[in-house]
Amino acid sequence: MSPAAPLPTDDATHWVLTLSCPDRPGIVHAVAGLLAEHGGNITESQQFGDPLSGLFFMRVQVTASVARPVLEAALEALTREFDLTWSLDISGRPVRTLVMGSTAAHCLNDLAFRQRSESLPIELVAVVSNHTVLEPLAEFYGIPFHHVPVTAATKADAEARLLALVEELDVELVVLARYMQILSDDLCRALSGRVINIHHSFLPSFKGARPYAQAHDRGVKLIGATAHYVTGDLDEGPIIEQDVERVDHSRAVEDLVALGQDVERRALARAVRWHAEHRVLLDGHRTIVFR
Amino acid sequence: MSPAAPLPTDDATHWVLTLSCPDRPGIVHAVAGLLAEHGGNITESQQFGDPLSGLFFMRVQVTASVARPVLEAALEALTREFDLTWSLDISGRPVRTLVMGSTAAHCLNDLAFRQRSESLPIELVAVVSNHTVLEPLAEFYGIPFHHVPVTAATKADAEARLLALVEELDVELVVLARYMQILSDDLCRALSGRVINIHHSFLPSFKGARPYAQAHDRGVKLIGATAHYVTGDLDEGPIIEQDVERVDHSRAVEDLVALGQDVERRALARAVRWHAEHRVLLDGHRTIVFR
Amino acid sequence: MSPAAPLPTDDATHWVLTLSCPDRPGIVHAVAGLLAEHGGNITESQQFGDPLSGLFFMRVQVTASVARPVLEAALEALTREFDLTWSLDISGRPVRTLVMGSTAAHCLNDLAFRQRSESLPIELVAVVSNHTVLEPLAEFYGIPFHHVPVTAATKADAEARLLALVEELDVELVVLARYMQILSDDLCRALSGRVINIHHSFLPSFKGARPYAQAHDRGVKLIGATAHYVTGDLDEGPIIEQDVERVDHSRAVEDLVALGQDVERRALARAVRWHAEHRVLLDGHRTIVFR
Amino acid sequence: MSPAAPLPTDDATHWVLTLSCPDRPGIVHAVAGLLAEHGGNITESQQFGDPLSGLFFMRVQVTASVARPVLEAALEALTREFDLTWSLDISGRPVRTLVMGSTAAHCLNDLAFRQRSESLPIELVAVVSNHTVLEPLAEFYGIPFHHVPVTAATKADAEARLLALVEELDVELVVLARYMQILSDDLCRALSGRVINIHHSFLPSFKGARPYAQAHDRGVKLIGATAHYVTGDLDEGPIIEQDVERVDHSRAVEDLVALGQDVERRALARAVRWHAEHRVLLDGHRTIVFR
Structure with missing residues (x-):
């Protein structure tokens, strides 16, 4: 030819x-x-x-x-x-995606809506949650919902069940959409490069728990969110996307939480899209993003 | 009446x-x-x-x-x-301002230009520097230039000279415009609430030295700058203003430095304006900014 | 007292x-x-x-x-x-709100989600549409759906039915959430100050039909959206909020449409929130927004 | 090899x-x-x-x-x-650049400063102005200053002198840095693709004179600036870069003018950099910008 x-x-x-x-x-x-x-x-x-x-x-x-x-x-x-x-x-083949969440619905709602209406190239094959709050939303979008409660005693079982689902459903991408459990090192290793988390701060500021409370206490003038690959090193994985929103002194912690939801879903949606379009390549602990 | x-x-x-x-x-x-x-x-x-x-x-x-x-x-x-x-x-009375710098000219150039052309309500009564690079720029804007070299041996003398200048010239505001020396605790206390610094990162990320190198190494997707009041606790003073700029993987450390200059001068100019217009009030270690 | x-x-x-x-x-x-x-x-x-x-x-x-x-x-x-x-x-009393839409779901989805999860102070009392596409979404959020088809022949009847609904349901705010029909002058007058529209351009650029196609043809580097009160003068009503998103030469018209959905729902959600919180006051053909 | x-x-x-x-x-x-x-x-x-x-x-x-x-x-x-x-x-060869201005200094100041301190790859070979206000600034940066007054009677002569300068000095790029005179069609044609103008609005909004007054009257919530190649068709040339800044109801026209200066110099500096780095290609009346 x-x-x-x-x-x-x-x-x-x-x-x-x-x-x-x-x-x-x-x-x-x-x-x-x-x-x-x-x-x-x-x-x-x-x-x-x-x-x-x-x-x-x-x-x-x-x-x-x-x-x-x-x-x-x-x-x-x-x-x-x-x-x-x-x-x-x-090009454009939908990536088989499993979303993990707890009680906050904004990220799941955003991904599911974009998948349906904006041709975000993912196929949502499962929602896994340690709570049941997200079940009706999953159902509305026709995504199978799996309730996998997690306690200190059942954590290993819960992770085993997740891994089994990943295998059974040929999952290519796991999205932690404000999932409030920390994955074990073993699980992080097993799914390396296939798990995207949205952290509700502008990393490396305010790692760990309650970042909006930390941000409020420090009196920052912008709040942020960071979408990153998950590694065993908590909140230290390669950053895919970050975004910020302006705030001022009048905002209480709960206002930051509400405002932050917009930044979180925006940063996460972009990271998922770029990953699904094969635009993100790993260069050590940093990412190349060919937008 | x-x-x-x-x-x-x-x-x-x-x-x-x-x-x-x-x-x-x-x-x-x-x-x-x-x-x-x-x-x-x-x-x-x-x-x-x-x-x-x-x-x-x-x-x-x-x-x-x-x-x-x-x-x-x-x-x-x-x-x-x-x-x-x-x-x-x-209202609008120019605040008597002393600018301290080292070799980078972008913040001084910006403040002096805005003072002249945008009615930034400050009067620039002195430029103090441990180098001589900024002298022609100060001269162009008609600002008296004071060369005060700093070594470990002369640091105390240099700070005494600064304090003397502050007194003599009735200085109300000291701006650290990328001044690369750390002020002593005593000086910080003596000038408490009257010194604004521009830190070249989105605090509390990347405190300390070479923040752009730290940011590059961490692979962040936004770089930032923070204008804050100086306290004895380095990089921990009350934040007045922050801003960010988008970057990507293709940017080397020196690109971040160049791009960062825009963010730095923007955040600093706003902080200085708001301070000079009496829009910034202290609420513990946070600021109220009535914009 | x-x-x-x-x-x-x-x-x-x-x-x-x-x-x-x-x-x-x-x-x-x-x-x-x-x-x-x-x-x-x-x-x-x-x-x-x-x-x-x-x-x-x-x-x-x-x-x-x-x-x-x-x-x-x-x-x-x-x-x-x-x-x-x-x-x-x-303060905080939910404003009785009727949403009009055609086939695009992003604005309705956004308002309904924010009403439920972010305490946007509105009560969604009806969705009115000239199509049936939005019915399942309305149903999911428990909002009564009214299918009111519009043709040249039935336009007057359709508007009468809308006005009747506004009366029956004590509607305080009508949101045109990408409703693709032009309201008659009479209706605009009858509902003056109570109808918010989202126009998919940065007004006054690209008034009228197909603004993204116009924007693409002009080669703009930012696309925008404008939330405004509706008056008889199409696309000329008082502006409440505007926002933009960066685009480049590689974006086709359909990309602009997809990217624009984010800007539209963001600008609309803010305008609806500010209106519902009584933060928007009219000053002639301009708005005062006390954020 | x-x-x-x-x-x-x-x-x-x-x-x-x-x-x-x-x-x-x-x-x-x-x-x-x-x-x-x-x-x-x-x-x-x-x-x-x-x-x-x-x-x-x-x-x-x-x-x-x-x-x-x-x-x-x-x-x-x-x-x-x-x-x-x-x-x-x-790569990196400085492009021989002539700046035209009237009385506003912010764009010239910005370009000259960036040329000197940020390795903007241009060589400023002349400043041409119909006023003398910019002369000291040009002198400070060591750029030859040419005072070319323009009246209705002398416009043709003034343009002839400009063209002669372009020839003599091997000028590759002419930047209209808030130059308040309209170039003739003949001159636009003669310098086609080599003249960049900064228009003080978000084109195509507010073409023509006094765009900030127009923007204020329309009650917009963002003001903008547009850097574009100059063609005979005023304010219709191919757009290279645009940027915006948020404003609110409390801003008078003169505030918009002052705030707009930041947006103007930012958009212009980017456009000049991209042009000088050969990143801007013409595709009909639109630009390809390889950033």
């Missing part, structure tokens, strides 16, 4: 390819060449070479009438040459 | 009155009554009762043809009844 | 009083005096004198153990002296 | 290449190939295919030890194949 072949054809697929490798000349040319060889037309492309880590990162969207195994085989060849780490997906 | 007397008359003065006292009914009525008795017309008024501290705060701008001693005597009477703390000034 | 009486007592009511009148000395004193006489403790107070219109505007929240008729009688006396226009309400 | 040659070498140059052409498969591969052949290492790359205009746009930064004529010859070959329009420059 020639690079000049008219595209997109009727049966072309829109692929999204992300990759990273040690930085050196010729990568872009090699990747662009591979895609051109398979009749691909690049519709979006971003790249970044990190001078600190010495790593090169790339995300390409390409329209091509090519079977996945063919493209994968070609990428394997490149992998050996450039020491690539890559992933290939169909 | 009757409250209905036509105002403002030609020789009326525009006053700004700020006060705080234990919260209880009748304060607003008493203050408004006092002002009405003296023919005052209130042009701006804000108030706040803090349920935590139990204190009431008020700022009033009023036009009145009344001599200062008369108004002060009336306020003294109220002081006894309501346990008031108050201050009275002529 | 003495002004020093301990307050709030157990049966004190939290009132919100808004007023406007020709500006002249003594108003604040008179109002504060009236409230003090009735044992009121002012908890929040804002005022503004407009030098252009010569009008004075005030909003006071006050806790007082006083019957409404007593307070109203006192205000009537003041009305004659100062030519006041005033309104008195119980 | 092999693509794997170790780079950057000591004498490598950092190039920036921008190009546009009709969109079709193979362009990225061809460009990346050309650069790889000349030992180039791509350090930054952005691209965009506009589905409306059918045009493809690309900006590449590349480090390569290659002489300019060699690179240009290679690009010429590609030009014929892909119908390219391209430009090649040394």
Whole structure:
């Protein structure tokens, strides 16, 4: 197939390819060449070479009438040459997502609404909660609800049940939507890179419990929220997105909590979208976000 | 003089009155009554009762043809009844300000420019620096420049010289415009409530040295700046204003430094303006800002 | 009752009083005096004198153990002296609200969710739509749904039915939540000051139809939304709130539409909250918003 | 030279290449190939295919030890194949810039300060003004000042003098920094794509004269500024950057003017930086901005 072949054809697929490798000349040319060889037309492309880590990162969207195994085989060849780490997906394919929450509904409501009305590319396959408050909302959006209570005694069982659900339902992404339980180190490791949490402060300010009370006491003039990947190190995982809202002295702690809900859902929705669109790549404990 | 007397008359003065006292009914009525008795017309008024501290705060701008001693005597009477703390000034009177800097010019340039062209109500009576880089800029704006080098050995002398300048020049406000020396506890105490610092991070994140390097390492998605009153407790003084700017993975530390300059000068300029307009009141270790 | 009486007592009511009148000395004193006489403790107070219109505007929240008729009688006396226009309400009382929509659900979803979870002080008494898409959402939130189709032939009947509903249900506020029909002049007049619309552009840019397509064609770098009172003059009513979001060249019209939904619901929710909290006063064709 | 040659070498140059052409498969591969052949290492790359205009746009930064004529010859070959329009420059080379102003100094002050302290990649070769107010500021920054008064009678002469200066001084960019004269159609055409204006409103709102007065009268809640290329069609040129600031009812027209200065200089500084870094490409009457 020639690079000049008219595209997109009727049966072309829109692929999204992300990759990273040690930085050196010729990568872009090699990747662009591979895609051109398979009749691909690049519709979006971003790249970044990190001078600190010495790593090169790339995300390409390409329209091509090519079977996945063919493209994968070609990428394997490149992998050996450039020491690539890559992933290939169909652009816009909904990512199978499980949401964990406790009693606050704003993040779940936001994600479910955006999934339905704004083509947020996720499929909500389960809501898991240690309370039952969120059940009617889950039901309204047709998402199976699992009540998994957690006590000190049952925590291990509860996490086992979560892991079983992740397996059974082919869950690709777990979203902690103001879930008020701390995951164990083992669970964090098992789901590494697949769990996004929304922390209700502008990290690294106000780690830990009751961040709005801490923010109020410090007299800050902006409150924030941070969406980040979960690691065993609480509130220290790679940051995906942050946002803030202006407040003033007249706001009580409960006002900060209410105002904060807007910032939380906004930051979380963006982080989930970028993750689901394969725009977030890990560079050590920091993220590359190709928006 | 009757409250209905036509105002403002030609020789009326525009006053700004700020006060705080234990919260209880009748304060607003008493203050408004006092002002009405003296023919005052209130042009701006804000108030706040803090349920935590139990204190009431008020700022009033009023036009009145009344001599200062008369108004002060009336306020003294109220002081006894309501346990008031108050201050009275002529609205818009330039506050005598001394700027301390090291080598970065952006904050000094911004304040001096705004003073000249945007009626920022300050009078810049001196620039004090441990370097000479800022001298031409100070000269251009007609501000006397004082080179006061600081070493471990001369620090006490340097601070004595600063205090002497503050006294001689009737300095009301000291602005640390990216001054890279830490003030001694004694100096902080001596100038308490009269020193504003701009810290180049979104406090309480990244206290201490090299905040942009810390921010870069943590991979934050917003960088910030914090204007605060200086206390002996480094980077812990009452916050007056904060602002942020969006950054992404492609920004190196030196980019954050450059971008941060915009946030710093913006937050500092607002804090200085609000202080000079008597809009900032202290409520313990937090500020009330009547914007 | 003495002004020093301990307050709030157990049966004190939290009132919100808004007023406007020709500006002249003594108003604040008179109002504060009236409230003090009735044992009121002012908890929040804002005022503004407009030098252009010569009008004075005030909003006071006050806790007082006083019957409404007593307070109203006192205000009537003041009305004659100062030519006041005033309104008195119980602070936080939910405003009876009717939402009109067509097919887009984001604004209705947002208002209903905030009403339930963030104490937005409205009571949603009806959803009226010329389509049926919004019925399940209304049902989920327990809001009676009225399907009122509109054609050129039935427009007058549809508006009559809306007016009848407004009357029957004691509707105080009508929210046009992306309702895609233009109200007749007569209806606008009949409901003057009680209808808030969200226009999907930063007015006065891009009035009329398809504002996102207009914005895309003009190549703007920010898109916006405007919440305003509806008048007979389309898209020209008094603006209550505006907000914007950054976009770039890569965004197609449909991206702007999706991004715009966030801005629309944010601006609308704020405008509805401020209206319901009696924070919005009309000053000719502009609004005073006491936030 | 092999693509794997170790780079950057000591004498490598950092190039920036921008190009546009009709969109079709193979362009990225061809460009990346050309650069790889000349030992180039791509350090930054952005691209965009506009589905409306059918045009493809690309900006590449590349480090390569290659002489300019060699690179240009290679690009010429590609030009014929892909119908390219391209430009090649040394990354970071200061663009020769002439600033026109009248009496407001904030934009000139900002550009000159950023040029000196933030490595804004421009060289300020002249300030031209119909007043003399800006002369001391130009002098302080060592920029030759040209006083060119403009009256109805002398307008043609004044423009001729400006064009002569542009020629003599090899001016690449003219910045209208609140220059209060309208350029003639002929001049706009002669300098097409090389003149950036800052308009003190959020275009297309409030075109023409006194935009802040218009904004105040309309009661907007945000004021804005727009940096755009100048065309013969006043205030209709391609938009490069826009920004806004929140205002409220208490702001008089002169407050909007003062607040607006911050927005103006911010939007203008970004537009000038992006232009000087070859990040702005024209796509009909809209701009592609590769930030």
